[in-house]
Structure formats: structure tokens, C-alpha cells
Amino acid sequence: MRASRLLSHTLLAGVALAFLYPLIFAVATALKPPGETFGSPTALIGSELRWRNFADVFDYVPFERYIGNGVLVSGAGTLVVLAASALSAYAFTALRWRGRDGVFLVFLATMMVPQEVLVVPMFLLMQGLGWVDSYQALIFPWAFTAFGTFLLRQFFKSVPGELREAARLDGAGELRVFLRVMLPLARPALGVLAVFTFIGYWNSFLWPLIMINDVNARGTVPLGLQLFFGQNGNQWHLVMAASVISVLPTLLLLVALQKHLVKGIATAGLAGR
């Protein structure tokens, strides 16, 4: 029994190592001197560990700009998503109003529409608003998702109605009940939604590719990385250093929040059935 346990763990470690190989390879290449990427045999370690590659990336392209833009767009987008979803989730859970079920059905239906259908007319809409090549064009079009409303509604429903009634009897208005009773209770759900939304914005590629003309001014990380990669396809040590840099923030987020994330996926997954 113990021997088979050990074997299973050793095998699993082997599988995990093979799985992580592309990332290990990226870090190794990012530390190699220029021109040694394809040195044969394809050794992981070059003739020196060249940490300067990471600094060089920032000399070649304004990578700090991409990171700053990414934080700005993802942060603002996340705030809008949280606010709008929480408000409407409250209306769908705690309040009775005419047309509620009909409106909720329309909300659900919008989840079916793929981004590609929206992208073409959205481009024209952005032109009409004069938003092409702007931050707000990256933030707002995807900030009103029925998914957030749907997810938070599931959590709000688990809050006993008596709690809200008690607050109302104490003279609290709806906004107060929402802010003081519901939001604090839904903090774990809000956290999960926030992390997923942030990561979604941070990684998004197709829409910024369409919307942003001046990548060096308003590009986010994936866009900047793609541009940099296109121009430096032969400078692989720098391209890998840039890739490693762009992977780091989400990696840190994952390590810091792994328990909540894993639980959130389980819940979001189950909410789907």
C-alpha cells in the first residue's frame, strides 16, 4: 500500500513537471544571453544567468505602460462589474416589481451571445461615441454582464428574507439594507467575481487588438506582448523575459487566493447546472 502510494506520488510529480516544462523553459530562456536560445543541445542553462534581460525588456518597449494600462483597465472594469451586478442582483432577489421575471429572462438570454457577434457592431458604436483607441472603450463594453448578476443572485438568495425584514422594520431604506446587510454577507462571492473579472480583463486580447491603435500609449499587457513579439521574434531571450513578466501578476494572484478561486470555480460551475 505504501509503496503504491509513493509510486503514485512520484508519477504525479513527473506529470506535473512535464506539464510545467513550457513555463520552466520560458524562465530558462529568459535568463540566457542573446543568441543562445537554440544552442545545441537545447540546454536549459546558458553560458551565464543574464538577469539583465528582464530590465532590457523595459528599454525596448514601454512595458511598464502596458502593465499600468492593464491595472487601470482591469481595476476600473472590475469596479463597474461589481457595482452593476450587485445592484441588479439585489433587485432580482430582494425586491418585488412588475416585469421582474421577464427582464431576468432577457438578462439570461444575453449570456448566449458570443463576443464575436458583438465585436463588429460594437466597433461602430465606439466610433459613434468617439471612443476608438480609448480606455473607456476597453472598460465599458464588457462591464455589464448578466453572468455577474446571475452569480451574485445565487448568493443573495441564500440570505434569509427575515434579515432584510428586520432591517426594514428598524427603519432602513432599501439602499441601506443593500449596503449594510447584503453586501457584507456576499463578500466571498464578490471577491470571487472580482478576481475572475480582473483576470478576464487582464488577459483579454481580441477586443484590445481591434480597438487600440496606439499600443504604446494605451495597450494592455497581451497587446504589448504581441507587438513586442512580432518585432522581436528573433530576440527570443527578450520575448521570453517579457512573457514571464506578463505571467507574474496573475500567478501571484493565484497563489494568494488559491482557496477562494478553487471554491469559486466549483460554485460557479455548479451554478451553471
Added chain:
Amino acid sequence: MNPRTTEQWSALGFVTPSVLGLGLFTLFPVGMAVVMSFFEWPMLGTREFVGLENFRYLLGEDPDFLTALRNTFVFTGLYVPLNLLLALGLAFWINRSRWANLWRVLFFVPAITPMVANAVIWKLLFQAVGGEPNLLADGRTALLAVVAMSVWQGFGYNMIVFSAAINEMSPSVLEAASLDGATGLRRLLSVQLPLISPALFFAATMTMINALQVFTQPYILTAGGPGNVTETLVMNIYQAGFESRDLGLAAAGAWLLFAIILGVTAVQFLGQKRWVHYES
């Protein structure tokens, strides 16, 4: 004011941001997309009503659309089963380990790191270990290489969904099954898989919807090449709209993609009665 009316007014306040946002950024574009697909709609210049001409062109004359359609189906047909099998196998394996959480997080890493970065890394990997011509440059293997990279980056998400479902399997049912003599493969096939079938159904549906919309991986890895063996539907839509600047054609292509997604999802929902068991 009576309490019912107050509640109506406050509800209005609470839903307005979402309703306005969804209206402006989802419903309005959807309506626009319908209209646009019936027009020749260049990015600059005059537009002209052409009826079903865009659809006819895509399905009849466009040299690339049908290829992109076939590539997308081949990608989906390979990607979805591979992703699910790997996710399922590892979820069962990992759940018995004391370090389950560590393994879960580890396999989840590429699912949340930027797809562009992952794809760029794999592009170099294919060049460095691939020989000449490397897997991405060879027309026979390019699509397979794109599938491999995509499975690597995507299966961790489903693994966590499955892992959660496995954890929630009712111990009493499992125990009853083992008392009845269900062990090994039989236990897996007739007890455990049915118990987690709702999670399997959810994952299969979502993964297929995502696979039909694949864009970033082939865009970075191969740019659709060599020739057009890795060009996908979304890539075709992107090129029609933003490279050829024919927005009407792109809208029509997007509608065809949506119709395919709806059709496939509908088939899955109809088929679920046969194999998905919900605890009642």
C-alpha cells in the same frame, strides 16, 4: 406612497445601471449585427442592402470560410474530448493525494495566465525542439500542435470543476456500491461517473462553446498558416471585418458561428436526458 409603489421605484433604481449597460452594449449591438449582415458595409464609404448575399458568399464562394469552418470543427472535435479526458483522469488521480490542493493550483496556472504569453512560449518551444520543418510549419501537424497547446492551457479549469464534483460525491452511495461489489472500472463507470454527470455535462457544454470560438492560440502560433490549415472561424471573422474592412461580411460570419454554437448546445441539452443524472 404605498409600500408596493416604493418598492417598484427602488427596484428601478437598482436595475437601471445593468439594464442600460446591457441595452447599449449587448442588445443594441445584437440588433445592429442583424441589420449589418444584410448589407455590404465597408468601414469607409457607402453601404448597400444586399439581402442574403453575404451569407451566400460565405457558404458558396468564399475560398476561406468553409476551410475555417472545417478547421474549427476538427479543432473542437479533438480539443474537447482530450481536455475532458485529461481533466477527468487527473481529477480522480489528484483527489486521492494528500497534496490535492497543490496539484490543483499547479495545473490551473496556464488557465489564468495570459493566453498570448502562453502561446508565445509554446511557439518558441515548438521551434526549439521541433526540428525542420517544425510541427507548426508543417501543414500535416500544425492544427494538432495548436490543439496540444490549447489542451495544455485549458484543461486545468475543468479539472477543478470535476475535482469539486468528486469531493461532493455522497459517501453513503459510494459505500453502498462497494458493499454491492462494485469495484475498479465498474465502480467508476456505473457509480462515480453518473454521480458527477451534471459537472461533466456543464464542462462539456462550456468547453465546446469556447472551442468553437478559438482565436488567440492559432493567431499567435501560426497566424492561420501554413496556407490556411489552422485558420479558424473567429479568425476569418476578424480578417473579414478588420483586415478586409467588410463589416457586413464579418457580421454575417459571426451569425453563422452563433447559429452553429446554438445548434450544438441545443443538441447537447436534448441529449443530456440520456446520460446526466440529477439528484432529486
